[in-house]
Amino acid sequence: MAYIGKQPLVGNYTVLDALTATTTDTYALTKNSVAVFPQTPANCIVSLNGVIQAPFSSYNISGSNIVFDSALTGSDSIDFITVLGDVLNVGTVSDGTIGLAKLSATGTKDATTFLRGDNTFAVPAGGTNTPVFYAYRNITSQSISTNTDTVVQFNAEYIDSNNAYDTSTYRFTPSAGTYLLGFNLTIVPSSTSLRQVRIKIVKSGATTWGAQGIFSPVNIYENSAPTWISSSALVQANGTDYFSVYIYGYNSAFTVESTVNYPCHFYGYKIIE
Numbered sequence: 001m002a003y004i005g006k007q008p009l010v011g012n013y014t015v016l017d018a019l020t021a022t023t024t025d026t027y028a029l030t031k032n033s034v035a036v037f038p039q040t041p042a043n044c045i046v047s048l049n050g051v052i053q054a055p056f057s058s059y060n061i062s063g064s065n066i067v068f069d070s071a072l073t074g075s076d077s078i079d080f081i082t083v084l085g086d087v088l089n090v091g092t093v094s095d096g097t098i099g100l101a102k103l104s105a106t107g108t109k110d111a112t113t114f115l116r117g118d119n120t121f122a123v124p125a126g127g128t129n130t131p132v133f134y135a136y137r138n139i140t141s142q143s144i145s146t147n148t149d150t151v152v153q154f155n156a157e158y159i160d161s162n163n164a165y166d167t168s169t170y171r172f173t174p175s176a177g178t179y180l181l182g183f184n185l186t187i188v189p190s191s192t193s194l195r196q197v198r199i200k201i202v203k204s205g206a207t208t209w210g211a212q213g214i215f216s217p218v219n220i221y222e223n224s225a226p227t228w229i230s231s232s233a234l235v236q237a238n239g240t241d242y243f244s245v246y247i248y249g250y251n252s253a254f255t256v257e258s259t260v261n262y263p264c265h266f267y268g269y270k271i272i273e
Contacts, residue, residue, distance in 0.1 A: 021078050023074065025067055043083060044066070049079070135158075136258065137264040139155065140259060141255040141257050142258075143253065145253055146251065147249070149248045150247055152245040154265070155168070175270075176239040177237060179235050180271060181267070182268065184230035185230070186227065188256075195251055199245065201235065201246075
């Protein structure tokens with residue numbers, strides 16, 4: 001866009017330490033006594049005896065040294081040397097001036113990209129997926145009484161990035177935001193009377209959120225065999241809300257198992273917005 005007045009400057013403009021001419025053509029370049037390595041003669045401004053020198057023909061750069069085309073004498077004056085910054089360096093931008101949309105990578109669709117619904121994909125940059133947690137049960141089974149809403153006791157954890165999950169109350173209490181929560185459980189009936197199992201993610205002990213479902217797989221009541229159940233939901237938290245998994249069995253008691261073969265997990269993470 002056009003500017004009214006002076007164009008903003010971008011770069012790392014550095015006036016180097018003063019040099020005293022002697023009978024040599026090579027001089028070390030420093031700033032505050034620290035070596036400086038210009039990338040090319042073209043991003044230096046060199047004044048010798050009051051005349052701006054032409055890069056490449058009047059001088060060159062070798063590492064952290066400037067090399068004049070011929071040796072100077074004690075009567076010459078190296079007025080100043082300014083380094084204009086790194087080649088193609090855009091400088092340091094101000095905080096809050098570049099949005100995530102400007103940092104997205106784009107390309108052609110393929111099976112490994114994040115699809116956007118047209119012929120391109122976008123991979124957003126920035127943000128974090130924390131808090132993130134992954135809890136489980138480290139006791140083999142939990143008994144669930146007939147016709148009773150019971151919180152599932154995920155009493156251990158693999159991951160808890162922000163200490164947001166409590167292994168004694170079985171609650172995830174995250175900071176404000178949108179989260180993907182999920183669970184997987186293994187149900188073992190106590191009798192063939194068990195016909196249905198209801199599992200739900202409950203917000204702050206009162207509100208069912210998203211993943212409520214009635215599960216009645218055939219093998220629960222025909223074979224009394226273990227049945228693996230999983231689900232997930234997007235939830236919103238205000239910073240004080242907490243989330244737990246509740247389970248309810250119709251007509252019969254049963255157990256929630258947790259072994260190598262019968263996993264029992266509760267997990268979630270924040271969605272980057």
